[in-house]
Amino acid sequence: MNDLPIPQVFFRTKINASTQTMTREVVDGQQRLRAIIEFASGKLKLTSKSPKFKGLTYSDLELSDQEAFLSYKIPCVQLINSDNAMVLEIFARLNSYSVKVTPSELRHAEYIEPVKWAIYDAARDWKYLWNELKIVSVRESVRMKNVSLMAEFFMTLDLGFGDGGEATITKFYKNKKTEPESYFLPIRKKVDDVLEVIIDKLEEDFADTPFFDGPNFLVLFAAVAYLVYGFPDNRVTADVKEHKGKGVNWKNAIDVLAELSQELESGNNDEDADVRHAEFISASKSTTHRVSSRKPRFEYLVKEFSNYVS
Template sequence: MKIIRNTKPISDIYTGMKSGDIIVNREYQRAGGLWPNNSRTYFIDTILNEFPFPKVVLWQKIDIKTRKTKTEIIDGQQRLTTIKDFIDNKLRLSSVSKRFVGKTFAELTDDEQQAFLSYEVSLDSIVSGTREEILEIFKRINSYTLALNRAEQRFATYQGDFKWFISDLTDIISPYLNTYNVMSDRDLSRMQDDDLMAECCLQYFDGIKSRNAAKLDDLYKKYDVSFPDKDGVYEVIISAFNYIKDHLTTVFENCEIKPYNFYSLLGALIFNRYGFVCTKNIEGITPQNLFCNNTNTIEERLIRIFSAVDNKDFNSEYSSMVIASNASTHTIKNRLERFKVLISALQE
């Protein structure tokens, strides 16, 4: 068995698929058309924006009767068939593609079409391989996959409005979280930012509850087909985040803000300005219809609070916040305690 590693432009691959020189072997490949439209759009948008995608694996073999080379797709069927369908104008891009929403291939400009067709696809071409070796390669490709965590499973399972709503939020908020070490590169690569944003949405809808992965799954499922209030919820969350970015960055520069405390801080800001949809377990606290009662002093107060957390100062005036940030940070008891401390600071 010999493997040739090279690249080919999309135009050559498309021509091969149209002519039948590049085919899918249905004996071991899954049926085509498994990707929903949003996933197909996301993939095409990847190419249009010149981002890389994983290599395609092909098997080249000679047909003795025709003396022609035939190429079977071992890995990459969904990607290549999506490319072919797009060029054949069988795919109109959804709103997942912000730059090219609503367009077919024919509706791209000449320069955009040229760039798409010229995009170089990374290939592993297997020559002189036996069918047994090919099946073994296919098996190994599909076995070397890192087990998906819950956030990644949701991203793979749901393709509707709520998933892409969360994606829009992370596009804006995650770079800030990464810059100030709220989340590491690894956290972002494993989609923990998506998980955090979904938690923040659930807090706005349902109030303060213990962390519950099943509840997040239900949220994705409920709004998968349609998320009618997404513009309003987007405004709530982004405006609270913008308040953090515009007025509280010094807090992030001086303190180590963990994701669970970002969740609590964002929730406190949202509640004080907009309230929560459900306030069942929040008694005696009324929103002020503004983010903070005194913007000039809030940074100093929050730095004192989070510094006590950083130093694990159980004897400070913020000992309850320290305790609630030290263990079992996702329980309703500790989430509620952190929320009360932060609301008190915002309303002081």
């Protein structure tokens, strides 16, 4: 009902051609299936892991939600007439070669507070960014990397543009876990507004450039957000405070992004880059979640995009 995937269920399917009968045995996924069956029979209530449906049994659901539950497609793999040795081998592999959980997936499992749902819902609502524009690839979005980027958008508008990365995001979740849903609504409104104007003004010319890849898109988002709304100042904004809230000159922005995109795509060494862009190009090649990389790129975009006239 939350439109989330679940792991595949593995069956051994025994087919008897002479009697034209078929039996199935669950190889992996029995607990998942048991939970589904018990919920459907009214024996389980949903928990706060699903806030919208907390405390509800199947019969308590709206008809549309019951239909969504019943129509959910469970991914299955059938092992046709496999012998016991093969079944045991597959079971061992399934439980030995699991993929390491990402920090974003861990946060989603650990937190049940509004901070998680505000960010997660925004990432879901902005699926156009991931599915169409590929700002975070579909494959990475499956591992919730898109939620991490959305968290950075929220953090930027709430706290300012500083160090990022998964540890910083987790700290944000921890520090904001007591905040009510209402705390995040104005942040979400600003996130939506900034994303909408970026897509409206820049998608046509830059959707296939490095500026619509996650790390550069985040800096682009931060620069536009600072010029449109402003956000708390820190050492990243220390040298551009006069531009805060002054608005974006979109003609200048498009011209500058075109030049920067050409430089980034050319793969030129720093010394071969246009001297005006050299610091931006150099910073783009370092660890992109540190202030040392973010500050020069952010400053450059803010100054070049700004409507401010000294």
